[in-house]
Amino acid sequence: QKEVEQDPGPLSVPEGAIVSLNCTYSNSAFQYFMWYRQYSRKGPELLMYTYSSGNKEDGRFTAQVDKSSKYISLFIRDSQPSDSATYLCAMSLSRNTPLVFGKGTRLSVIA
């Protein structure tokens, strides 16, 4: 079992839909959780960063962490074609330990 599992998709939704992206993990010691967006032929771009459990909202994006279930989610409201990209979850044990990434979910938002 990989440390971080993420459905690779592809996920295709119509413009304006609510998108739910998820990752599960096996190591309960993870404390820092991040979501990155990666456009084709570009480096990952940090979207959301959460420490420990709870929700965090930033514009159309909401990140949720459920440590009891070892499950994290990213919700995108009012999705736009410009949201079409690969979304990567990442997590780490502490501030000074490496990030462990999911393989990414490819999202297409159709106009």
Add this chain to the structure above:
Amino acid sequence: KAGVTQTPRYLIKTRGQQVTLSCSPISGHRSVSWYQQTPGQGLQFLFEYFSETQRNKGNFPGRFSGRQFSNSRSEMNVSTLELGDSALYLCASSLESLSGRAPYEQYFGPGTRLTVT
């Protein structure tokens, strides 16, 4: 503020050769991490440097090495290239402070796409 820059952006090398990739972090960032991204394995951590010292190392063979300079710029080197080394190599920088209270977010560069033939 300028982002993370990586040079070169594209590189084609022959099996057996060696290659050096360069990364300039965001101004003020002291930590630089390197990752390898392939379709099959995703993003995998190579190593991290902080204040010119390797702080963490991933599970890669010794052919992969790196260093960091006093201005926080970093280089990674791959010797005796193999076909399987073809990948996107990403560098990420993060802000660190002696107090350890800086937010822990890593910012990625655009990557260097290495093709080994």
